[in-house]
Amino acid sequence: MTRPLVITDCDEVLMHMVVPFARWVDEAHGVLFRMEDASFAGALKRKECGTPLEAAEVWPLLDGFFRTEMERQYPIRGAMAAMAAIGAAADIVVLTNVGPDHQAARAAQLAALGLAAPVIGSRGGKGEPVRRLLDERRPSVAVFIDDLAGHHHSVALEAPDVWRLHMVGEPAIAGKIAPAPYAHARIDDWAEAADWILARLDENIPAPRPQLV
Template sequence: MTRPLVITDCDEVLMHMVVPFAEWVDAEHGVIFRIEDASFAGALKRKECGTPLEAAEVWPLLDGFFRTEMGRQYPIAGALEAMAAIGAQADIVVLTNVGPDHQQRRADQLAALGLDAPVIGSRGGKGEPVARLIAEREPPVAIFIDDIANHHRSVADEAPGVWRLHMVGEPAIADKIVAASHAHARIDDWTAARDWILARIAEGVRAPEPALA
């Protein structure tokens, strides 16, 4: 029988990203990172004048970080222990928006920490890759975990029978991010999140789909 499936993001769910990224862009690029609104680009400002970076300047910095600085990242408290407990009951796939270029680096990063799970380096909304995984694996129950609200909306549209957990594991930004309206739960602590996920697995039922108007 096909096992349950947990599809999880990585940055700010399994691994700290914004804090090591902020330290790096400060030290190496003269850029400060301050979460003051919902825009990642708007949070990046030049130290010398305080002006926000243009959107076109942001991806090269992120790409550079993932290309050479992933060693600065470290696990969210309790994440790897929770994944070990969950992995005893379900298959785990890491769906991360680092893109195909950094997919293997991410897999190597997690494997070095003891999480040897398939990694998909996607771009854009996560609804389509989640729907493909569900179609391929046909799990009796599936759970999606991500820190970004738009991905929960995307999954709700493309794979509505998947349980959706909104998690922001980085305390520096968690209180600045509103709970995703398309998620079934918002939990930022891995002990509580593990229990919620294992409860969904034990129940073994699909998430309720929205009633048609």
């Protein structure tokens, strides 16, 4: 039997992203970020006229941020201490939707903070990469952590035995995001979240399978 596995997102789980991103797009692109609901793209508006950016304009801004501005990011409170505690009991893999182009930079970013974990720069739903990790590693129990409800649904479909924790570690947006229906718990504070994760690892049993729609 192999070690337990914790698969975690990065942005708004381990590292602040929207706050430094908002400062950068304001300074460099004349774009305001005002998140009024769960829509990231809809929060981006031109400073001069207030019109929302087109969907096709959003990814180039995100790509530019990850390409040149990742040093603006800083850890979510308690995240690195929690990873150290969890790493004593489980393997950790960071599964982040920055894409393959920014995978190495993300790994270096986290390693500089003391988290020397494998990083997978994915795109799209996270269910399939989680399933592949389970097939490769055969963990005794697995926990998935992410801030986006869609990824919890994707993992519930592809890897229903995985425990799923919904975390939005950025206080500026946490209150605007409803709990993910396909997560087993919603916890936005790392002290409480680490206890929940360690309890799941200690129990060492598969997650209850969801009612999928």
